Amino acid sequence: MSTSFLPARHWFGAVICLVAGQTLAAAPSLTLTPWAANLTVNAVAFLPAESASERLAASERDGLLLLDAQGRELARLPGSFSGIDSRAAGQHTLVASLDNARQQALLVSVDSAGRRWGTPVYLPTRDYPVNGVCLYRDDASNLFVFLVGEEGKGEQWLVGHGSTLNPQPQRVRALPLPPSASDCRVDDAANQLIVNEQNVGWWAYPAHPEADVTRTPVAMRAPFGAIKESAGAMALVPGGIVALDPKAAQLHLYQQQGESWSAQAVLQLPGLKEAENLAVHPTARGVQIMLRDDDDGRLYQGDIDWQAKPQPLASVLSSVKPLAQSDPVGRQGDAADDPAIWIHPQQPALSRVLGTNKKQGLLAYDLQGKLLQELPVGRLNNVDVRPNFKLGEHNVDLAVASNRDRNSLSLFSIDRQSGELREAGEIATPLKEIYGICLFQPASGELFAIANGKDGTFLQYRLNAQDGKVRGELVRQFKVDSQPEGCVADDQRQRLFIGEEDVGVWAVDARADQPATLTSVIKVGPQLHADVEGLALYQSATRDYLVISSQGNDSYLLLDAEPPYASRGAFRVGLNADLGIDGASETDGLEVTSMNLGGPWSQGMLVVQDGRKRMPEQTQNFKFVPWAEVSKALQLP
Secondary structure (H helix, E strand, O other), rough: OOOOOOOOOOEOOOOOEEOOOOHHOOOOOEEEEEEEOOOEHHHHHHHEOOOOOEEEEOOOEEEEEEEEOOOEEEEEEEEOEEEEEEEEEEOOEEEEEEEEEOOOOEEEEEEEEOOOOOOOOOOOOOOOOOOEEEEOOOOOEEEEEEEEEEEHHHHEEEEEOOOOOEEEEEEEEEEOOOOOOEEEEEEEEOOOEEEEEEEEEEEEEEOOOOOOOEEEEEEEEEEEEOOOOOOOEEEEEEEEEEEEEOOOEEEEEEEEOOHHHHHHEEEEOOOOOOEEEEOOOEOOOOOEEEHHHHHHHOOOEEEEEEOOOOOOOOOEEEEEOOOOOOOOOOOOOOOOEEEEEEEOOOHHHHOOEEEEOOOOOOEEEOOOOOOOEEOOOOEEEEEEEEEEEEEEOOEEEHHHHHOOOOOEEEEEEEEEOOOEEEEEEEEOOOOEEEEEEEEEEOOOOOEEEEEEEEEOOOEEEEEEEEOOEEEEEEEEEEEEEOOOOEEEEOOOOOOEEEEEOOOOOEEEEOOOOOOOOEEEEOOOOOOOOEEEEEEEEEEEOOOEEEEHHHHHHEEEEEEEEOOOOOEEEEEEEEOOOOOEOOOOOOOEEEEEOOOOOOHHHOOOOEEEEEEEOOOOOOOOOEEEEEEEHHHHHHOOO
8 A cells, every 4th residue: 555645635645553463454544535625614424324425514604514425515504513413313314413602402303305404402501511412312212412511521311202303302311421521422232322531532331321320441542552642533333433533643443342442453644633523434345434624624535444343232122111100219329129019909099109218218109109108117128018917906918128227027017998007016037137028928828928138048937916916937947059139929829939149030939838949940141130139920810920120231021930931021111201201220129010000000010129210310219110011012912
């Protein structure tokens, strides 16, 4: 490859710097030519379509522009704008940019066939300068925009669904970003946000709104990496990143390999003094690129004969929407944990959802999620409910919770008419770190509480309160090898399901006079991701299912509740934009009922704890999902 070149107005060659392990024959090449010399723009992008014959541009002087392949104007939205990103939306394209006059981010659609711009939708004015914007569409077709601000401030906003923009964007979450970030881009298929930190390097963040805030370095500045001067704009292709070091006039190519990136080559850009505003479009032979030299304001286009190898992607799971959510719990941090559903014996619509706050006590909500009662009795972890318990001369329903303050069982009576909870007693246990609890009530009517500790010990107690005072008789003890928590009893089949967090789910005979022989139901693996958390049974006249919280990938796995425990699929609880309810993630406990609770709950209800409350960001809570949505998503018989 020749490295001689003519004056910049005619042609640019690229000098290749090979990384270790590459040969000259495999080295990418790049030829740049000036493009549309009459344009004065600060950012340019390819139209997000298979054919890149048209372009988008943002100009401080001329507005937002739709351009043909030669840079001729096709349509204009007047104003002063900077930065640009886009996503295809049916016959239109959705565009994100920054309005310099209003100092606000905006979303607007453009019809390339009709050559006209739509009416912009503006995000509210922020209390910090916004440096950059980028779009992201998740696997449920929700459209988001990320804002990159000064002093490490960033945000994620829900701005639309499918091809439709939301006239009232909703803030999803704050996102701490590097203090010198100015640009971002998102790989939708990989749910991955890439952000620059000018004096350090490029970082990758999970883009999904329910993801935890973590970051992974893509590449670092010398002496920790190959970036010579600074980390500038970047553009993404499946499996790879094309990124600019603007002050060094270098173009870096990276291939993703698992959770890290490997440098492929560094392309020198002779004649360009400060390249920026990078845009790419994959082609059959490589990557078509466009960039701007901030020194003279000129635009250039070219082709790189390099293709990244697309990486394996996580399976796209079905998503169901919550129809209600509980009021947030009254403590910060990891507080909400496990729900239970109490069924009103005469009026199911008056049923209640109980929930533990492991920093406070027991909570009771109506079916719309309104907090009705809170009992500050200590750090309760798990809770379960059964009807018809004889408490002295009274017949009550009973809730039992594991109390981590005293390594005991806290008991609560539930009035069968009003649903009011009252403390009913406490049973001490020898467990050093009590954790999970579930109840078992066979046809005989006896009631058993099965508690476990973090060391793997399970204790089974027979409960009675004939004289009005609750007592627990230890009738069985067994152990698993590592930390358990979730458990649920199938009263009809006298079978107990228990979760060993890093191992999987076991079945064991629930009867106290039978051996505690463990039978594997499912192990942690491709379907079930540790930690194994909440377990619940959906039991109807025709089908019984075991629902498992697969916390490691923020999903829920559904199995037949009878051997051979066939899998019916997995799903996630996604956001409900219409109701302003975020999705659920990092779920600890869950509960489900097949009872007709009326209205949308006619086929039952699933309740899951939400470990990351968004839209707005608040303390943790519980999400309520119609079972009909789960059945539809998994196409259950």
